[in-house]
Amino acid sequence: MNRETTNRIRFVLEDxxxxxxxxxxxFRWAAKRVWGDHISHLARFRERAPFLSAEEYAELYRNHPRVHEGTDNSAACIDRIVGSIEGGSICDVGCGTGALLSRIQSAHPNLTRLVGVDFVIDDASSLAGIEYVAAKVERLPFADGEFDTVICTHVIEHILDYRQAIAELRRIAKRQLIIVVPREREYRYTFNPHFNFFPYTHSFLRAVHPVPPTFVCDDIGRDIFYMEDRQATN
Structure with a gap:
């Protein structure tokens, strides 16, 4: 299933x-027909969010079924990201399978450095010219301003301490920071392990406070595309 299909389903379920x-x-009974007992596990996961151990967090993600093939990003978001790349060094935090990095590499063959980060990198494809690092977004093992463009898609909604995560993304970004999150409402029973919900673009702008002088925040087919100019703040 691709992102465009799930966004159409989300429109019905959420709106x-x-x-x-x-x-x-x-709804829980009907959802279990599709998702099994995992729908109840997800509800308990969110309820216990402040008390979860690192192992409980990792265990749920190990067992969570993959919904999208290759990437959680829609084609429109991928095109927007690829067209917004600045500089020669790129870091994709929460890279998953590496599908987005592969698209960036194809569109920008002269980049000097491509790095993918995820807390589990077993699913990442072994592509020449892409370096993979296992790390958490709240504690990234990079120097200040180490990458010209930093990208983080469909990650912030999963992070309990999302303000610390955003601070780390800003810290390592020299020129451009791009974040994509789903535009969605919170309900008790959902099909994803999300902690944070942003039903409007201005909801996400509150999350990234203080908003820098130069930024973009657009709704792209039920996903929020946010981009800020780090040079204007550094």
């Missing part, structure tokens, strides 16, 4: 179904 039904046992 058409009334909240009282979406949070009900009836």
């Amino acid at each position: 058409v179904l009334p909240p009282f039904l979406r949070d009900s046992g009836v």
